[in-house]
Amino acid sequence: MSVTDKNTVSERLALVAGLSAFTAFLAIVVALFSYSESSSVAATPAGNQVAAATSRAPGPPLSAAEGVKFEPYKFVDPTLPAVPAGAVKRFTVDVEQHVTQVSPDLAPTEAWTYRINGQATPGTATSLPIVVNEGDSVSIKFVNGSTKSLGVNMPHSIDFHSAEVAPNKNYVDVMPGKSIDINFDAKHPGVFMYHCATQPVLMHTSAGMMGMMVVKPKNLAPVDRELWMTQEEYYLGEPGKAADMEKMAAETPDVIAFNGYANQYKTHPITVKAGEKIRMYVLDAGPSKWSAFHVIGTVFDTTHFEGVVGHDSQTVSLAPSQGGWVEFTLDAEGNYPFVTHAFGDMVKGAAGILHTSGAPMPAGVTAPVASGAAAGAKKMPGMSGSMGAGNTVHANLGEMFIKLNTASMASGLITFDTHNIGAVGHELVILKTDKAAASLGSGATVPEAGRVGETGDIAAGKSKTIKVKLASGHYALICNIAGHYAGGMRTDFTVK
Ligand SMILES: [Cu+2]
Secondary structure (H helix, E strand, O other): OOHHHHHHHHHHHHHHOOOOHHHHHHHHHHHHHHHHHHHHHOOOHHHHHHHHHOOOOOOOEHHHOOOOOOEOOOOOOOEOOOOOOOOEEEEEEEEEEEEEOOOOOEOOEEEEEEEEOOEOOOOOOOOOOEEEEOOOEEEEEEEOOOOHHHOOOOOEOOEEOOOOOOHHHHOOOEOOOOEEEEEEEOOOOEEEEEEOOOOOHHHHHHOOOEEEEEEEOOOOOOOOEEEEEEEEEEOOOOOOOOOOHHHHHHOOOOEEEEOOOOOHHHHOOEEEOOOOEEEEEEEEEEOOOOEEEEEOOOOEEEEEEOOEEEEEEOEEEEOOOOEEEEEEEOOOOOEEEEEEOOHHHHOOOOEEEEEEOOOOOOOOOOOOOOOOOOOOOOOOOOOOOOOOHHHEEEEEEEOOEEEEOOOEEOOEEEEEEEEEOOOOOEOOEEEEOOOOHHHOOOOOOOOOOOEEEEOOOEOOOOEEEEEEEEOOEEEEEEOOOOOHHHHOOEEEEEEO
């Protein structure tokens, strides 16, 4: 039985057998994990037969990248950015040429990506969303590498599918260090692609020069959570060098990812709440593969794609460049994988997990893979070194929660790999105390008696790793920035 059959059959069996919803989800999650593990075998010499069967050259492995410097992976916040203030929505779009991995087990690649209003996504090869409201005047200043440090060495451009302007005047090549102003009214609501239109356009888009522009319709009903997901392909060339044009032409990507890094939301699940209304904005940036976007364990109540409103939908079909949004709730506590249901593409990295706050973290989720760890690679600032699987606590901070992948750990040197996935600054303070984490005080801040470690302030979207030697006993992990503890940023932790 092929791997694909196994997965499909186990999915069906779980449902047909009428198991409890929780067990069914778990089975699917397990299937998903084992499935993708099998796929990574294809990238090793031992998996040559599998590789031959899929007739694609696997990207060079990380071990082939000796001496190549690259950025460490950083979590990409999937929360949709807010619409900027002001009558005219102004965006400065810059370009950066950098070296990053797009999958933890594969060699780094040269990526060309956009920076939106100074915000970049180092350690991945994606570009952030631009978000406005229907009817807004949009003013884009496109700069092709505002400083030398951005490494740009060729012309680039930007093409907005959301705009109605003359391409020959606006989507033109801009020399390194130069800029162009593009102004338009966002007349049409939807999720539109933006991308580099410089020739060869296949090369520029495959290198990461594409992203999502959301034009929110008038009278869009509020929801509890808005997330963004851009699916894109990567075609790896020599380690640290530009992407492989032949693979692009043959449509044989090494990696297909959501938001610029294979499986990042599988190893760092997105925490949501059971019962809340979720709106996910999805773009299939391509450049060449379709997306069959699907969330396992729910049905989309409504879908809005390319002007078509749908309902009661299992999967949305997106041609390259198409986008839109799906709305749904996750009724029961649990872990809900989201994927492209084109499974041959999913196993290249297009999978993630929505994790409800009341459920345990899925089995198999471990601390983030230590990026930048190729033999001979120089360690970069802020990079976490190699981490033992058994002694790392993965903590997500946000408004207003602290979410751990485990509530207990054996005594000894413990690594707290801490990610601020929220919109404001947070910190993680570790207190040794017999008191329950929820009963430390009622003020804007609480006493830090028994403090044994802290991360210090972590800006929104940033990460910090600290190592603390902890003896057995009870601990409270809190954020003690004024109001955050009272808001809910506290959790109990036991060292055995
Ligand atoms: Cu370009």
